[in-house]
Amino acid sequence: MSRRALLTAGPTLEAIDPVRFISNRSSGRQGYALARALAKRGFEVTLVSGPTALAAPEGVRTVQVESALDMMAAVESHLPADVFIAVAAVADWRPAQTHARKLKVDKAGFSQLQLIENPDILKTVAAMGARRPELVIGFAAETHDVQAHAEAKRARKGCDWIIANDVSGDVMGGLQNEALILTGAEAERLARASKDEIADAIAGRIAAFFQRVQAV
Ligand code: C5P
16 A cells, blocks of 8 residues: 655745735745655655646645645645655745735835734644654755754654755755755755755655565
8 A cells, every 4th residue: 555645845825915925935846846756656645735836746636725824724634644744935924814905005004014923834743643644754944054953943843854955055946955864863965966856865765764664
């Protein structure tokens, strides 16, 4: 029986009014590449994606969402899974109120836009108890002291592995990446390569984890 992988990817889009939103520059490329790489290795893959310019990967069930709240709900409704991988660049904040009509620039409310915190999807899934996937993986985009910050993030989020990127260069939105896989016991460096190659290496690591689990 094939293992089930659930991933998030892309940015989230947080509506201010019908025409304006808060978002970020995530392209979704690393998450989509990882979804494809896992499907190639025989995982049954569900990809919950924020808005991107990418085509839905073949052989992957892709669920399109906009906001962090939608992404959280879609993740919950597509559990259980054996592995959950949070690749999405979830907007940390959303407008406290989404206006049904386009805001006028001279309106006082516009200059006093109130923001509230979005749910942390990774942290929520990592704390799910009986419904928690066996392997929960987060990503960390860091600009300095990458390993130390990523280790701290692994503990804070309650996930099993963290994949750390050094985003001081052009990784965000770019075609290449370099990464550090922190599993608690080990740290493995993946040299600068295309996002497809990085995805393949990560998928290989995940497949090996489940082969070991099966063997015991
Ligand atoms: O705290 P930070 O945003 O740097 O953590 C990054 C990791 O947490 C990524 O795996 C990202 O997908 C996940 N995350 C999440 N929900 C949030 C914020 C981050 O799943 N609201």
